[in-house]
Amino acid sequence: MIFSSIVIFTIMVVVGIIFALIRLAIGPTLADRVVALDLITTQIVGIIAVYSIAISNSTYLIDAITITILSFLGTVTFAYYLGIGGKP
Amino acid sequence: MIKEILTSLFLLLGGFFMLLAGFGILRFPDVYTRMHAATKSGTLGVTGALIALSLYFWDTEITVRAMLPILFTLITAPVAAHCISRSAFKSGVELSENSVINEFEQNQEISTDEQIK
Secondary structure, eight states, rough: OOHHHHHHHHHHHHHHHHHHHHHHHHHHHHHHHHHHHHHHHHHHHHHHHHHHHHHHHOOOOHHHHHHHHHHHHHHHHHHHHHHHOOOO | HHHHHHHHHHHHHHHHHHHHHHHHHHHSSSSHHHHHHHHHHHHHHHHHHHHHHHHHHHHHHHHHHHHHHHHHHHHHHHHHHHHHHHHHTTTHHHOOTTTOHHHOHHHHHHHHHHHOO
């Protein structure tokens, strides 16, 4: 039962990542692209969690914490770039 | 047995919210509504996946390590969304034409009027 849930979860998250990648490609402004990147990193943390369940090994949880913090830093950096008058 | 059922339930819930986040970021009309979809649904999705992970392992150390990304996401996602939406509004990104209210601009006008008086 857990195996089929893992497969369904992976399919749903990959479809979500594909939607976010489409928005990253066609986004009219820079803010759209930054929001899409933020969503993609959140979904990658979910992929890491389900991969840890699939291999029954919790080594990669540290990477989930690191990716969360780095995504916040990247978003705030782009917000600062937009705030000081960068090209949108 | 009941642990497996709960793990599968939280996994499916998290995956459904992540799918909703992707669908919302593709279909909503402007930056601010897209940000609303991405932040809230993404936070719920990652919370569901990590709760499923801590239920699957059923271990104190791994549970504490799985609660840390949830905590960081719950703290940093609203702050990041606030920063990027404020910067987007200041850099001149238009609202959708279906929007009915723009409280930020009205507050700015009121405060500048008070400064003039």
